[in-house]
Amino acid sequence: MTKPVVIGIAGGSASGKTTLAERLEQALAGVRVLVIHMDHYFFKERPHMVAPITRLEYEDHNHPTSFDLVQLISDLDAAIAASEVQVIILEGLLVLQNDDLRQRLDLKLFVDAQADERIVRRTRRNMARGLGFDEITNFYLDCVRYRHQEYVEPSRWHADLVMNGSQFSELGLDIVAAWVHRQVASQPQEPA
Numbered sequence: 001m002t003k004p005v006v007i008g009i010a011g012g013s014a015s016g017k018t019t020l021a022e023r024l025e026q027a028l029a030g031v032r033v034l035v036i037h038m039d040h041y042f043f044k045e046r047p048h049m050v051a052p053i054t055r056l057e058y059e060d061h062n063h064p065t066s067f068d069l070v071q072l073i074s075d076l077d078a079a080i081a082a083s084e085v086q087v088i089i090l091e092g093l094l095v096l097q098n099d100d101l102r103q104r105l106d107l108k109l110f111v112d113a114q115a116d117e118r119i120v121r122r123t124r125r126n127m128a129r130g131l132g133f134d135e136i137t138n139f140y141l142d143c144v145r146y147r148h149q150e151y152v153e154p155s156r157w158h159a160d161l162v163m164n165g166s167q168f169s170e171l172g173l174d175i176v177a178a179w180v181h182r183q184v185a186s187q188p189q190e191p192a
Contacts, residue, residue: 002187004034004080005180006088006104010096010155011111012148013062013140014121016165020111021091023168027177031184034085038092041072051142058139062147064094073100080104086184096155106183109176110156113165115145 007024011017018037025033042061049060060066079088095101096108113121119140126136156162163172 002083002086004083004085004088005106005183006076006080006090007107007109007176007180008095008101008105009089009091009109009111010093010152010159011163011165012113012115012118012152013093013144014118014125015111015113016163016168017091017093017111019168020109020163020165020173021089023173024089024176024180027173028087028180031087031181032085033087033089034079035089035091036072036076036079038067038072038090038095041068041092042066043068049143049147052146054138054142056138056142058143060143060147062093062144062151064097064151067092067094069098069100073104076101076104086187087180094151094155096158097151102158107176107179108158108160110159110162111165112156112162115148117166 009017009021021035021037025035043066046066047060047063048057049063050057076088076090079085090101090105095105096110102108119137122140122144123133123136127133161172161176163169
């Protein structure tokens with residue numbers, strides 16, 4: 001059995017994590033890839049937080065206890081053990097924040113984009129989903145930016161590479177894809 005190459009992609013809300021995961025999967029055409037999105041592991045009942053400035057209470061989407069990490073780690077371990085894929089891409093806000101997840105990663109990427117750009121992207125995305133401007137921006141200003149500073153930003157120091165989320169780099173993508181192809185090619189081949 002060969003162990004798949006496991007790549008973690010983290011970064012702030014609307015930094016470009018999902019875009020990088022999709023582009024990397026495309027760049028690995030011909031390689032069996034599984035993409036796991038941390039957002040699929042939100043608990044239905046999430047913790048609440050009180051905003052530091054406004055003192056308003058919000059459901060917290062950006063705290064480690066908002067995610068079913070036990071199930072995520074179990075599913076990741078099962079995918080690694082199944083040996084049905086050659087590459088696993090795990091993307092999400094707190095992928096590099098959690099030590100148990102980091103230990104399973106062969107390559108750790110952090111997607112960086114400035115806060116003003118991320119809030120604009122997040123506003124556009126969420127307005128397209130039917131949310132109102134004030135609802136989106138208040139939540140961002142009251143909650144998201146604090147959790148970003150508390151949990152997401154410090155996790156960048158665990159990254160092997162920091163990718164530019166503001167100006168997508170084809171060269172950066174090519175370098176990562178070439179490294180992954182080399183890792184896959186160096187794996188022992190299973191008998192036919």
